[in-house]
Amino acid sequence: MNRKILNIVVNGESHQVLIEPHWTLLQVLRNEIGMMGTKENCLEAECGVCTVLLDGKAINSCILLAGQVEGCSITTIEGIGDPEHLHPLQEAFIECGAVQCGYCIPGMILTAKSFLDENPGCRPSRDEIREAIAGTLCRCTGYRKIIDAVATAADRIALSGAKQ
Amino acid sequence: MSAHTHRVAGHRLPRRDGVGKVTGKHVYAADFKLPGMLYGRVLRSTRAHALIKKIDTSQAAAIAGVRGIITSADIPQIRYGTAVRDTTVFATDRALFIGHAIAAVAATSLEIAERALAAIEVEYEDLPPLFDPEDALESDIRIHPDWETYKALPIISRNRNIAGQARIRVGDAEAAFAKAYKVYEHRFSTALQHPGYTEPRVATADWDANGIVTVWCNTQLPFDTQTTLAEILDLPAARVRVTVPGIGGGFGGKLRIGVEHFAALLARKTARPVKVMSTSEEELTAALPRQASIVLLKTAVNKQGHLLARSGRIIVDCGAYAGSGPGTAAIALQVMAGPYKTGALAFESIAVYTNKVHSGSFRAPAGPMANFAMECQIDMIAKDLGLDPLEMRLRNVVKEGDPGPSGEIHRSVSIEECLRKAADAIGWHDRNPEPGRGKGIACSWWMTTGGSSGVYVKINPDGSATLVSGAVEIGTGAITGAAQILAEELSLDLTDVNVTGVDTQAAPFDYGAQGSRTTFSVGNACLAAAAELRRQMFELAAEQLEAPIEDMKLQDKHVVAGNKSISIAELARISRLAGGGLIAHGTAISPAPAYDPTRVQNHPLPVWNTPSYHAHAVDLSVDQATGKVTINRYVVAQDVGYAINPTYIEGQIEGGVAQGIGQALSEEIVYQDGRVMNANLTDYKMPTAMDVPEIESIIVECPSAAGPYGAKGVGEPPCIEPPAAIGNAIAAATGCWPNSLPMTAEKIAAAMQVQHS
Numbered sequence: 001m002n003r004k005i006l007n008i009v010v011n012g013e014s015h016q017v018l019i020e021p022h023w024t025l026l027q028v029l030r031n032e033i034g035m036m037g038t039k040e041n042c043l044e045a046e047c048g049v050c051t052v053l054l055d056g057k058a059i060n061s062c063i064l065l066a067g068q069v070e071g072c073s074i075t076t077i078e079g080i081g082d083p084e085h086l087h088p089l090q091e092a093f094i095e096c097g098a099v100q101c102g103y104c105i106p107g108m109i110l111t112a113k114s115f116l117d118e119n120p121g122c123r124p125s126r127d128e129i130r131e132a133i134a135g136t137l138c139r140c141t142g143y144r145k146i147i148d149a150v151a152t153a154a155d156r157i158a159l160s161g162a163k164q
Numbered sequence: 165m166s167a168h169t170h171r172v173a174g175h176r177l178p179r180r181d182g183v184g185k186v187t188g189k190h191v192y193a194a195d196f197k198l199p200g201m202l203y204g205r206v207l208r209s210t211r212a213h214a215l216i217k218k219i220d221t222s223q224a225a226a227i228a229g230v231r232g233i234i235t236s237a238d239i240p241q242i243r244y245g246t247a248v249r250d251t252t253v254f255a256t257d258r259a260l261f262i263g264h265a266i267a268a269v270a271a272t273s274l275e276i277a278e279r280a281l282a283a284i285e286v287e288y289e290d291l292p293p294l295f296d297p298e299d300a301l302e303s304d305i306r307i308h309p310d311w312e313t314y315k316a317l318p319i320i321s322r323n324r325n326i327a328g329q330a331r332i333r334v335g336d337a338e339a340a341f342a343k344a345y346k347v348y349e350h351r352f353s354t355a356l357q358h359p360g361y362t363e364p365r366v367a368t369a370d371w372d373a374n375g376i377v378t379v380w381c382n383t384q385l386p387f388d389t390q391t392t393l394a395e396i397l398d399l400p401a402a403r404v405r406v407t408v409p410g411i412g413g414g415f416g417g418k419l420r421i422g423v424e425h426f427a428a429l430l431a432r433k434t435a436r437p438v439k440v441m442s443t444s445e446e447e448l449t450a451a452l453p454r455q456a457s458i459v460l461l462k463t464a465v466n467k468q469g470h471l472l473a474r475s476g477r478i479i480v481d482c483g484a485y486a487g488s489g490p491g492t493a494a495i496a497l498q499v500m501a502g503p504y505k506t507g508a509l510a511f512e513s514i515a516v517y518t519n520k521v522h523s524g525s526f527r528a529p530a531g532p533m534a535n536f537a538m539e540c541q542i543d544m545i546a547k548d549l550g551l552d553p554l555e556m557r558l559r560n561v562v563k564e565g566d567p568g569p570s571g572e573i574h575r576s577v578s579i580e581e582c583l584r585k586a587a588d589a590i591g592w593h594d595r596n597p598e599p600g601r602g603k604g605i606a607c608s609w610w611m612t613t614g615g616s617s618g619v620y621v622k623i624n625p626d627g628s629a630t631l632v633s634g635a636v637e638i639g640t641g642a643i644t645g646a647a648q649i650l651a652e653e654l655s656l657d658l659t660d661v662n663v664t665g666v667d668t669q670a671a672p673f674d675y676g677a678q679g680s681r682t683t684f685s686v687g688n689a690c691l692a693a694a695a696e697l698r699r700q701m702f703e704l705a706a707e708q709l710e711a712p713i714e715d716m717k718l719q720d721k722h723v724v725a726g727n728k729s730i731s732i733a734e735l736a737r738i739s740r741l742a743g744g745g746l747i748a749h750g751t752a753i754s755p756a757p758a759y760d761p762t763r764v765q766n767h768p769l770p771v772w773n774t775p776s777y778h779a780h781a782v783d784l785s786v787d788q789a790t791g792k793v794t795i796n797r798y799v800v801a802q803d804v805g806y807a808i809n810p811t812y813i814e815g816q817i818e819g820g821v822a823q824g825i826g827q828a829l830s831e832e833i834v835y836q837d838g839r840v841m842n843a844n845l846t847d848y849k850m851p852t853a854m855d856v857p858e859i860e861s862i863i864v865e866c867p868s869a870a871g872p873y874g875a876k877g878v879g880e881p882p883c884i885e886p887p888a889a890i891g892n893a894i895a896a897a898t899g900c901w902p903n904s905l906p907m908t909a910e911k912i913a914a915a916m917q918v919q920h921s
């Protein structure tokens with residue numbers, strides 16, 4: 001085995017992990033660090049369930065080699081809120097009925113977060129939201145309530161930003 | 165009853181598992197792992213039809229980290245299956261399709277397991293394959309040469325490659341055709357469609373010291389999986405425990421054994437826990453998709469457009485094993501009859517074997533296939549007669565008390581209301597607002613599948629309730645709906661109801677998360693359990709309050725009798741001391757309605773329970789050069805009987821329509837010479853957020869007699885009408901009907917070109 005050390009920050013915590021060169025970031029997050037909220041499906045960057053934030057930007061962790069993220073900061077679904085302190089997106093997804101089976105939801109929420117963070121204070125149109133989340137497949141919802149949730153969260157985030 | 169009189173039922177309350185799902189805490193079967201767990205992978209056939217001359221696993225077994233390899237030679241020789249016991253775990257002496265399981269490997273890592281698969285040598289001798297279902301009906305080639313020896317449900321004929329056959333006959337169709345004003349005949353075809361759940365099929369199995377195997381998996385039917393696994397493993401069912409940690413979608417694709425048997429057999433072989441998860445390629449080549457079908461439909465009408473007779477045949481391509489094919493094909497017969505009064509019917513279904521992937525029971529099995537043919541033909545006839553398609557439907561729809569195809573009586577009928585509401589909402593008066601733009605409508609009916617449900621409910625000393633059910637929450641919100649009913653009946657809040665995971669060892673039997681039945685049936689079981697708990701609490705309260713039971717009621721988490729009251733929590737604490745605590749077993753089953761058995765031959769679901777009625781209307785534009793369809797608006801009017809939670813009913817409608825749009829316009833597992841050409845999620849085209857319009861739901865409530873508070877089944881219907889409604893709208897926009905699914909831009913453009921030339 002040709003293992004090497006990877007230094008990585010996940011949800012604000014530093015990790016030092018011994019990895020094999022062919023391991024993906026998804027494998028490291030799920031198998032080595034235990035962030036099981038990052039989901040696994042197609043492994044070909046086609047479905048989006050494995051989406052995490054790499055230095056704040058949404059990426060498909062299933063096709064990114066772990067060795068490429070040395071020194072980077074990763075945010076997973078566990079890093080943006082917890083049951084007692086939900087992120088506005090997490091809150092809105094529940095309120096709007098945007099969650100059914102839920103398997104795509106961590107990736108969907110992180111994709112939406114990346115989009116909203118890139119456009120601080122904006123209240124995106126429904127078409128803009130559609131385009132932003134088009135890379136993540138959801139088979140349960142038909143997307144309408146997911147768009148409702150992202151729009152609701154965007155409004156609240158914009159409002160709280162304006163107050164500050 | 166309505167939401168106005170209920171505190172919990174009928175309200176848009178958040179689902180009980182929502183917080184876990186948005187925070188990543190919810191554990192799915194794919195997330196499950198055990199210490200020392202091995203990883204299993206399956207070797208699959210590269211030949212569509214071939215004798216297996218030799219399997220050499222010796223090189224694979226020598227690879228470091230490989231812990232076990234199994235083939236057909238290592239396991240009990242069992243054939244299993246629902247309609248026909250034709251299925252084996254591995255190909256035995258012959259491979260029947262590309263993707264057929266040949267062997268399975270367990271290793272210390274997935275990479276090693278994959279290396280081992282590549283090292284297994286299989287020697288094949290090709291046989292002539294059959295890919296076309298109509299060829300398979302005529303050919304002398306036999307896909308199952310021993311078919312006559314298989315156990316099966318009663319079958320009309322075992323000729324050639326027929327896996328199942330059913331008929332519905334009403335009146336004298338031939339006589340009606342002979343004297344009709346006009347007779348129309350059309351042929352339609354539909355494609356293989358993957359259920360498209362985002363969590364692949366996955367199972368982890370482990371054997372304990374008592375010889376009991378536990379399987380953690382994402383099945384929709386834990387009890388059916390338990391029974392089937394017991395057969396495959398040749399064990400009593402009590403030694404198989406199936407538990408579902410969480411499930412990332414199912415849509416009927418996870419009803420039957422997927423990878424659970426590979427995990428259990430590999431775990432037995434290696435004496436270690438083994439996890440097996442399907443790859444995307446396996447999902448698209450070896451899962452349980454919706455069958456492709458061919459529908460031939462003949463209809464006789466009078467001058468006014470009344471339906472005099474319909475005859476027809478649906479040929480369902482089961483693939484290499486019957487799977488759900490015979491039942492699916494049979495259900496098509498009721499869908500072809502539709503919510504219409506027709507003088508005479510003569511329908512036949514045929515399920516046929518081919519050398520392709522074996523198929524399953526994707527959401528509303530047969531619904532969209534048969535409805536596409538049936539409802540497009542209504543529009544074709546209306547056009548020929550110069551009738552408005554809505555008017556043609558209104559002249560023929562069933563009314564309260566009319567007989568259905570099996571001779572049952574239609575009750576709580578709302579089809580006219582659904583049609584009128586959908587048409588009004590889409591602006592039916594203006595069907596062609598501009599060139600290249602048209603509106604279409606389609607309607608259907610569908611059953612609420614029966615089967616029994618049991619629940620245990622106990623009241624905890626804090627006054628909360630625990631609901632133990634064998635029904636899996638597959639994402640629909642069905643268990644939240646059942647919990648709302650339970651909370652309503654016990655005067656609790658929804659958040660007072662805790663729902664446990666499903667475990668066949670601990671939970672009472674449930675027929676499973678299938679057939680639009682979960683909220684309906686588990687809800688009825690909750691009603692029964694709540695009635696028993698009220699009895700127990702009132703008896704106990706009678707001693708405490710010194711009040712007569714007939715004066716008692718539950719109100720705001722208390723038993724109240726006049727001006728006296730005691731909390732449910734207090735009663736639960738007293739009951740623990742008095743003996744055993746407050747606990748109830750509630751059960752429910754909906755008996756099938758009375759019908760005329762002489763009309764129905766060899767049909768596994770000869771009459772439909774508690775049918776629902778619905779209509780879809782769509783407004784779309786077709787690019788005149790490319791044939792590309794853009795859906796402008798989509799409206800659904802669906803009768804749900806009683807809306808237990810309108811938010812999740814809308815969720816079912818919106819999601820079902822999205823799947824239907826996929827089936828209508830883009831989704832097809834494409835076969836060429838027996839090989840799937842698009843076994844990945846880029847080339848298998850499911851709708852993205854850019855492809856699905858804002859679906860508008862109109863919830864109609866025409867209460868049923870059998871459902872909780874009058875509810876009817878909700879989950880499957882929304883995916884039935886989209887192909888027909890979209891097909892009819894394309895015809896309104898272009899003047900031509902693409903009669904084969906998916907109606908790709910290419911097919912529409914070609915049809916327009918033929919029309920112009």
